[in-house]
Amino acid sequence: NAGVTQTPKFQVLKTGQSMTLQCAQDMNHNSMYWYRQDPGMGLRLIYYSASEGTTDKGEVPNGYNVSRLNKREFSLRLESAAPSQTSVYFCASSPSSSLVQYFGAGTRLSVL
Amino acid sequence: AQSVTQLGSHVSVSEGALVLLRCNYSSSVPPYLFWYVQYPNQGLQLLLKYTSAATLVKGINGFEAEFKKSETSFHLTKPSAHMSDAAEYFCAVTKGGSYIPTFGRGTSLIVHP
Numbered sequence: 549n550a551g552v553t554q555t556p557k558f559q560v561l562k563t564g565q566s567m568t569l570q571c572a573q574d575m576n577h578n579s580m581y582w583y584r585q586d587p588g589m590g591l592r593l594i595y596y597s598a599s600e601g602t603t604d605k606g607e608v609p610n611g612y613n614v615s616r617l618n619k620r621e622f623s624l625r626l627e628s629a630a631p632s633q634t635s636v637y638f639c640a641s642s643p644s645s646s647l648v649q650y651f652g653a654g655t656r657l658s659v660l
Numbered sequence: 661a662q663s664v665t666q667l668g669s670h671v672s673v674s675e676g677a678l679v680l681l682r683c684n685y686s687s688s689v690p691p692y693l694f695w696y697v698q699y700p701n702q703g704l705q706l707l708l709k710y711t712s713a714a715t716l717v718k719g720i721n722g723f724e725a726e727f728k729k730s731e732t733s734f735h736l737t738k739p740s741a742h743m744s745d746a747a748e749y750f751c752a753v754t755k756g757g758s759y760i761p762t763f764g765r766g767t768s769l770i771v772h773p
Contacts, residue, residue, distance in 0.1 A: 579759060588669065590750065590765040638703055647692050647754050649761065651703030
C-alpha cells in the first residue's frame with residue numbers, strides 16, 4: 549500500500565540552485581496539494597490541483613511552480629532556491645468525494 | 661474566511677492521564693472539522709472528522725472530539741494517555757463546498773512515564 553510517495557526524502561541545496569520535488573499517488577485521487585511545514589506555523593498551502601490539468605495558487609506560492617503531469621503525479625519546482633525555502637514539504641491527495649487528505653512522508657529541504 | 665486556533669503549542673501529560681487538546685474555529689458557514697496526527701518524521705494521518713452528522717466523533721486509537729457550535733470548538737480528548745500518543749496534533753477546518761482545509765499551528769503532545 550504505497551499511498552502518496554515523495555522523492556527525495558532529504559535534499560541540501562545552495563542558494564540559487566533549482567530542483568524539483570516529486571509526488572505520486574496510487575489511490576486514483578483527483579485532487580493533489582503541496583504544503584510546507586515550518587516550526588510553529590502549521591501547514592501552509594503552496595499550490596493545489598483540483599483535477600488533472602488544473603493548478604491553483606495557495607497561501608504561499610511565491611518562488612514555486614507546479615506541474616500536474618497526469619492524474620498520479622504532481623511536482624513542485626524551486627527555480628532559484630533561497631534560504632527562506634528551508635522547510636519540510638508535504639504532498640497530499642484527496643478523492644473528490646471526500647474532504648480527507650492523505651499525506652506523503654515529506655521532503656526535508658535545506659537551502660544554504 | 662475560516663481560521664483555526666489551537667490553544668497551547670505544547671501539552672504535557674503523564675501516562676494514564678486525560679488528554680485534552682483544544683481547537684477553536686471560525687467559519688461563516690457550517691464547517692467540516694478534522695484532527696490529524698503527525699508522528700516524528702512522518703506525514704499527517706487522519707484521526708477523526710466531523711461532517712455534520714453526530715456531534716461526538718470517535719476516531720482511531722481511542723481519541724474522540726465533540727463539535728460544540730455554541731462554543732465554536734472541536735476539542736480532542738482521550739481518557740488515558742499512552743506513551744505512543746506522543747506526537748504533533750493538527751486541527752483543520754474546511755467550509756462546506758470547499759476542499760481546501762485551513763490547518764491550525766499544531767499542538768505537540770508530550771507523554772511522561
